[in-house]
Amino acid sequence: MNILHVVPSFAPCFSAGGVVNASYQIAKKQVEKGHNVSVYTTDSCQERLKFKDNYNVNVDGINVFYFKNASNNIKNNLTIDTPINLPNYLRKTINNFDIIHIHEHRHSLAIATHRYAKKNDIPYVLQAHGSVLPFFQKEKLKEIFDKIWGFDILYDANKVFALTDVEKQQYLQMGVEESKIEIVPLGINLDEYKALPQKGAFKTKYGIKDDEKIILFLGRIHEIKGLDLLIKSFNKIPNEKIKLAIVGGDYGFLNHLENLIEEYNLKDKVIFPGVLVGEAKKEALVDCDIFVMPSRYESFTTSGLEAMACKKPLILTKNNHISDWVDDNVGLVCDFDENNLSDCISRLIKDEGLCEKFGYNGVQLIQKKYNWDIIEQQIESIYKKFLQ
Structure with missing residues (x-):
């Protein structure tokens, strides 16, 4: 054709x-x-x-x-x-x-x-x-x-x-x-995820300690993505050994996020690596512990599929159209609410067994359907x- x-x-x-x-x-x-x-x-x-x-x-x-x-x-x-x-x-x-x-x-x-x-x-x-x-x-x-x-x-x-x-x-x-x-x-293209980078490469590049966990967002830095909610929720988590990585290009919302980070005194806990593609993006996915997409509106989450291919659990808001098959299957779904999102993040941080279960389910689902x-x-x- x-x-x-x-x-x-x-x-x-x-x-x-x-x-x-x-x-x-x-x-x-x-x-x-x-x-x-x-x-x-x-x-x-x-x-x-x-x-x-x-x-x-x-x-x-x-x-x-x-x-x-x-x-x-x-x-x-x-x-x-x-x-x-x-x-x-x-x-x-x-x-x-x-x-x-x-x-x-x-x-x-x-x-x-x-x-x-x-x-x-x-x-x-x-x-x-x-x-x-x-x-x-x-x-x-x-x-x-x-x-x-x-x-x-x-x-x-x-x-x-x-x-x-x-x-x-x-x-x-x-x-x-x-x-x-x-x-x-x-x-996603499964061939791209057959050989993943060695664990630890992303942490080394950005000075993150081995025993620190990473919450990862991967997408455009845009108001619709709900990153202000993510920062407010992240601020409520009483754990010093967690870093938040917001990966993506700025679409007019970065300055607002930086002001929030300064207000909550989170400068040492939030990093902005910019746009990552290819191996650099996979390094971030391999080293993260939880993938979060806190959108105000989202029809699909391709970066979430990429995280699933790396056996990572997802957290989405109910505003995401795929939340029905994500919830309690490959991750957790929350309201667009800082307390609810914070609770979901805390739950997965404390439950490695649940993270492993969601990670396994995610890989299986991609192979069958996505x-x-x-x-x-x-x-x-x-x-x-x-x-x-």
């Missing part, structure tokens, strides 16, 4: 969040299966991506076209994509593809793709990645977008992918026909329905 993925940001901009990693992993698996895969994206990241030629860059066998955004600042501050040459190039090349896979839908790339896919009768699937409803920030702007473009992009899709049953209900709430909705979760080999097969079977 000739497959086109359309996504606002792509590898190597993994700091932009889980959508980048998901689209990259799906595309890479499709290349491994022998498909001809292209990606239309932009050159925006926290710092603009730079290549000798932003067109037709080979990324692990994927043909990636990084269209230049007119303004990287507008993209980062207002989340508005302005890829200058994409619409014209898409118009000329869209008939080269058998199927199109759009990731998220409230962006200008999706507007252009919808227009030319419909005009040329090219089937497309849409994966909203938790952004179906106009929630949390810029609600009014999102509602305006939906009235002008968003509903048409949703309704004209041949299929829409929901990460969980919660997201399926959100599609239904937006008026999408139930027959068009497929539940397709996220996963890995890209199984998920790619499901996606390919859905694609094929529109190519017969």
Whole structure:
């Protein structure tokens, strides 16, 4: 198959969040299966991506076209994509593809793709990645977008992918026909976790003692992630031999967290390693004792799956759509409440047997359900329905 993925940001901009990693992993698996895969994206990241030629860059066998955004600042501050040459190039090349896979839908790339896919009768699937409803920030702007473009992009899709049953209900709430909705979760690449780094490497790099435990957050430093709640909860734990590692790039919330840390006198107990990828990220996962994602809203937690692959227990808030299968199976689930979160952390710190049980269950679950080999097969079977 000739497959086109359309996504606002792509590898190597993994700091932009889980959508980048998901689209990259799906595309890479499709290349491994022998498909001809292209990606239309932009050159925006926290710092603009730079290549000798932003067109037709080979990324692990994927043909990636990084269209230049007119303004990287507008993209980062207002989340508005302005890829200058994409619409014209898409118009000329869209008939080269058998199927199109759009990731998220409230962006200008999706507007252009919808227009030319419909005009040329090219089937497309849409994966909203938790952004179906106009929630949390810029609600009014999102509602305006939906009235002008968003509903048409949703309704004209041949299929829409929901990460969980919660997201399926959100599609239904937006008026999408139930027959068009497929539940397709996220996963991880199990091959990347066959050989893990030696234990202790992360602790050595950041001056953490062998007998100190590590609470790990891995994701964007953004208000939606609930890191202020995590710091307040961490402050309530009366144990001197615990460190909190907040790993990720700053998306406008770091200064607020630093003020909280100073207020609670936690400067010696909280570290910010920045963005970690590859072996450095796995070193953090191997050395941590508990993975925490305290989100105000979360549709899925890919970094949680990575922690599970390293046999680590999870703690999530009930605001996470995967909390139903995490709770008392691979980890604990709490209210968005500092006392409840603090109690969950303290419980796991004191109960190594429970941590081991959750860690074992997590690995088993990934092997059975949440890995890209199984998920790619499901996606390919859905694609094929529109190519017969």
